[in-house]
Amino acid sequence: MQFPHNTNLYYIVQNTPTVKIPLDDISDLMLKLSPSIEDIFIKCFWRGVSYKCRDILRFQRTEEGFCYSFNSQTAERSTNDESNINPPFVGPDGILIPLRNNAAGKETGLKLIMSNMSSEFFPTDNRRRGFNVMIHPNDGFPDVATAYKIHAVRDRITRISVSVAQVEADESLDRLDIRNSQCYLYRAKAKNLNSLFHKSSNEDTCFIKCRMRAIYQACNCTQYFFKLYKVLQRNPKIPEDEPGFPRWSIPFSMNCSCRPPCSFTTYTTELRYEFRQFINKEPSSSRYDVFLEVNYRELFATSYRRSMRYTTQDLLVSFGGVASLFLGCSLVSIVEILYVIYKSFLVIVRNQYNNYKLNNNPAWPDATAI
Incomplete structure (x- = not known):
């Protein structure tokens, strides 16, 4: 039933009544009908x-349906797992280890030559052939809002250059509670990341879960390309005790309260187009394929550290410095003097108390007696 092997497919689809498929079988059916890697x-x-x-x-699940990914820890592990070199790898402790790269520039990253998939379109379908490409952290799900449209254009190469920036949380943030912290500390390891409800260090995964909850709230269902979740709950949408929000004016919306992670890695991408070289040596049928290259733009990554602006120790040091400026001496010296006075006062009080007990108690032994 696949065009062009069946030239009457269009007319069969138009004249055949709709086939009712059980809801539980839709995901498996669409999975079997999806294009394979070879296609x-x-x-x-x-x-x-x-x-x-x-x-x-x-194989990768996204908000746009079934896709294929490279080096993704959130990809499906149950399918296409017969290869020993397919990244990411499973470490000795069960942690997924992605591939790494220490080179930048052309031909140093991932290069894909993809078919324009013209055989999958109806003859009257004039839409441009191509693919959606999403660059995302390996521990998070692809965000469809950041997708590039890569079209099949004659003798053109699409190159995506990636720049990396990393923000690492300092140990001082562990002393902050959730209410006072402006970010969220994710503690999960890279295990079973193909579930949307893992604690990912990627903020985009939080927004994906929020959108899934909103869809579940609206139609009591989830997309066929995601697994069914019966634990999705309703999200508040309308602010309480806030003027200007009558219920009749509130359309269906989402309230995604996603705190940014304290530690994360972000990727900045740049899209460029180039023409193929030695195009006369290539067969004419291959000139409309999709050529894609993804590589690092620089040999370095920008790193930042996020820490508390002031800890208790920093506050005491700052207060001591200001006090020393006005007092004309070190605050530590004043504290030492106060400590000596306090200890001397304790010694005097103890001696006075012993003398009082000695004078009022005749049975108390003489201090000079042996």
């Missing part, structure tokens, strides 16, 4: 070396 990818390269696409790509 989409022609050649795959990693760091200039050609590999079988099935060996380095995995």
